[in-house]
Amino acid sequence: MTSPTAVDPTPGARNPSPSEHTAPRPRRRPAPRRTWRQALRRDWQLYSLVVLPLLFLLVFRYLPMIGNAIAFRRFEPGGSMLGERWVGLRYVRMFLTDPTFWQVFTNTMWLGALTLVFCFPVPIVLALLLNEVRTRALKRFVQSVSYLPHFLSIVIVAGVTMQMLATDGPVNHALKAFGQAPVRFLQEPDWFRAVYVGSEIWQTAGWGTILYLAALTTIDEDLYEAARIDGAGRWKQIWHVALPGIRPTMITLLILNIGTFMAVGFEKVLLLYNPLTYPTADVISTYLYRTGVESNSFSYAAAIGLFEAVIGLVLIFSANQLSRRTVGTSLW
Numbered sequence: 007m008t009s010p011t012a013v014d015p016t017p018g019a020r021n022p023s024p025s026e027h028t029a030p031r032p033r034r035r036p037a038p039r040r041t042w043r044q045a046l047r048r049d050w051q052l053y054s055l056v057v058l059p060l061l062f063l064l065v066f067r068y069l070p071m072i073g074n075a076i077a078f079r080r081f082e083p084g085g086s087m088l089g090e091r092w093v094g095l096r097y098v099r100m101f102l103t104d105p106t107f108w109q110v111f112t113n114t115m116w117l118g119a120l121t122l123v124f125c126f127p128v129p130i131v132l133a134l135l136l137n138e139v140r141t142r143a144l145k146r147f148v149q150s151v152s153y154l155p156h157f158l159s160i161v162i163v164a165g166v167t168m169q170m171l172a173t174d175g176p177v178n179h180a181l182k183a184f185g186q187a188p189v190r191f192l193q194e195p196d197w198f199r200a201v202y203v204g205s206e207i208w209q210t211a212g213w214g215t216i217l218y219l220a221a222l223t224t225i226d227e228d229l230y231e232a233a234r235i236d237g238a239g240r241w242k243q244i245w246h247v248a249l250p251g252i253r254p255t256m257i258t259l260l261i262l263n264i265g266t267f268m269a270v271g272f273e274k275v276l277l278l279y280n281p282l283t284y285p286t287a288d289v290i291s292t293y294l295y296r297t298g299v300e301s302n303s304f305s306y307a308a309a310i311g312l313f314e315a316v317i318g319l320v321l322i323f324s325a326n327q328l329s330r331r332t333v334g335t336s337l338w
Contacts, residue, residue, distance in 0.1 A: 077309040083302060097309035107293070107310065114289040117275075118267040120203045126263055128207055129214030130256065134244055136215065137222050152212030164277035167205045168192060192278070195286040202278060202287075206271070217259065218252055225251035257335040265322030268314050290314050 046053055072088070077097060079089025101107045132152065139145040155163060171177055171191035178188040191197045225247065233243045272291035279287035290310065298307030330336035 074308060074312050076305045077312045079305065081305045081308075083304070089305065093305075097306045098313070100306060101310050101313070109285070110288045110290050110293040113286055114268055114270055114291075116286075117199060117202060117270045117289060120199055121206055121270065122263055122267065124203050125206050125210055126260065128211045130218055130252070132211055133215045133218035133222060133252075134248060136219060137248065138240065138244075149212070149215070152215060154212070155209045156213035158209070160271075160273045161277065163205060163209050164274055167201065167278065171201060192280070193282045195283045198279065198283045198287040202275065205274065205278075214259070217255060221252040221255040222248060253333065254335050257329050257333060258337060261322060261325045261329060261337055264325040265318055267321050268318050 040048075076089045078092065078094060080091050080093050081089040136145055136148060139148070169175055173188055173190060177191070181188060189197070191201055229247045229251075230243055233247050238246065268290065270289045270291065272289075272295070275287060275289055275292055276295065279292065294307045294311055297303050297310070326336045326338065
């Protein structure tokens with residue numbers, strides 16, 4: 007006994023044959039990929055815009071790397087640009103056994119760590135606070151005042167800092183008004199780190215705020231509305247909506263800051279420090295300046311600079327890998 011076959015109720019319709027079920031669909035041909043010559047010929051105007059920046063990087067960033075060869079060769083002023091003879095790791099062993107180097111290395115680590123801990127969160131907090139300001143005039147005024155120090159020369163910033171903290175400056179006058187003795191901020195080694203970090207916060211906080219305010223504008227307003235419907239107040243909205251929204255920007259800037267951890271600002275330290283504050287103020291960059299330029303020990307200074315660059319490279323790669331594994335955001 008055979009089972010009845012299904013009949014298509016649609017008039018004029020026919021049941022597809024098994025071969026029609028299994029027939030493969032024709033594949034679309036992939037679009038031919040353009041070669042780099044075709045792309046260059048088509049968009050040469052756009053590519054021409056990057057010629058000057060690439061030349062700048064080549065001349066001022068990559069070609070000077072050839073000079074690292076003198077870290078392993080004996081260099082004498084007036085001689086060969088790449089040194090007179092090969093000395094191997096002689097200069098590396100010299101700075102590794104130099105107590106002065108380890109003192110400036112410790113100072114660099116301290117200043118780098120304090121700058122990262124105090125200067126990195128301030129723009130985030132300032133951006134979140136400004137994002138909550140509803141008075142447009144007040145918001146613009148605070149933004150303008152906080153951005154201004156970034157556009158000032160480091161010489162001006164250092165000069166203002168020294169005038170404010172001088173023995174007869176406004177800060178000490180205020181201390182005298184409260185019955186306190188004047189403090190020698192610029193001559194006491196224990197005060198140098200606080201002075202440097204404070205001036206760095208004043209100079210960089212406003213500029214960093216711009217980046218975070220731009221990131222905050224990309225957050226969908228529906229997320230804030232949903233949080234309000236769920237009963238979240240302003241603090242919870244900041245914690246659960248605003249901070250996750252700017253997290254990629256935070257991670258990117260954190261990785262970049264860690265990469266420059268060892269490169270503590272040379273110009274500002276050079277302008278603010280003096281022989282009295284060397285025990286806490288002398289960093290690798292200023293030590294290199296005195297050793298290489300003033301003492302003409304270029305090979306020794308090149309070896310220390312190469313060591314500093316290697317540490318910075320290791321730090322930025324480590325921070326990038328840690329960020330990728332923990333929060334899923336990285337530079338590359």
